[in-house]
Amino acid sequence: MKQITLNRKKPVISVPLLLSAYFGMLAFLPVSVFAAPVFAADPINGQKIYLMHCAGCHGQNGISDMPQAPNLARYEIFTKADQALIDTIRSGRNMMPAFLGILNDHEIRDVISYVRTLH
Numbered sequence: 001m002k003q004i005t006l007n008r009k010k011p012v013i014s015v016p017l018l019l020s021a022y023f024g025m026l027a028f029l030p031v032s033v034f035a036a037p038v039f040a041a042d043p044i045n046g047q048k049i050y051l052m053h054c055a056g057c058h059g060q061n062g063i064s065d066m067p068q069a070p071n072l073a074r075y076e077i078f079t080k081a082d083q084a085l086i087d088t089i090r091s092g093r094n095m096m097p098a099f100l101g102i103l104n105d106h107e108i109r110d111v112i113s114y115v116r117t118l119h
């Protein structure tokens with residue numbers, strides 16, 4: 001009696017190949033997930049935050065509606081260091097409310113990057 005043998009082909013994608021592809025992608029994952037949020041301030045998001053939290057006093061275009069609030073569209077703001085602006089926004093000053101706990105550091109950087117476009 002003749003024995004019937006199945007001519008099985010080897011699978012094209014092997015397990016070791018799949019594993020190396022998987023771990024290969026893992027190696028790139030941290031770059032794609034963390035690069036953008038950590039390094040780039042986003043003025044588009046900053047504009048949304050500005051219109052929601054700041055425009056009421058500092059005006060839609062940085063020309064203040066409230067007499068005590070300085071125009072953010074003036075040159076001096078543009079030349080102030082980020083850290084000075086961050087501190088003011090975080091802690092507030094006189095009539096300016098503190099945004100600590102309302103905006104996180106990333107959102108504060110976004111809103112500053114937007115304010116820097118107003119001059």
Ligand code: HEC
Nearest residue numbers: 053054057068069070085088089093094095096097099111
């Ligand atoms: C309730 C009104 C009000 C709101 C809301 C407000 N501010 Fe102010 N802001 C002020 C006033 C008033 C001052 C001036 C404070 C002082 O020095 O007496 C000020 C000061 C500042 C300064 C400092 C300017 C300088 O010359 O150093 C910055 C920057 C600023 N605000 C940004 C913002 C941003 C960004 C937001 C939104 C996240 C915001 N403010 C929301 C009223 C406001």
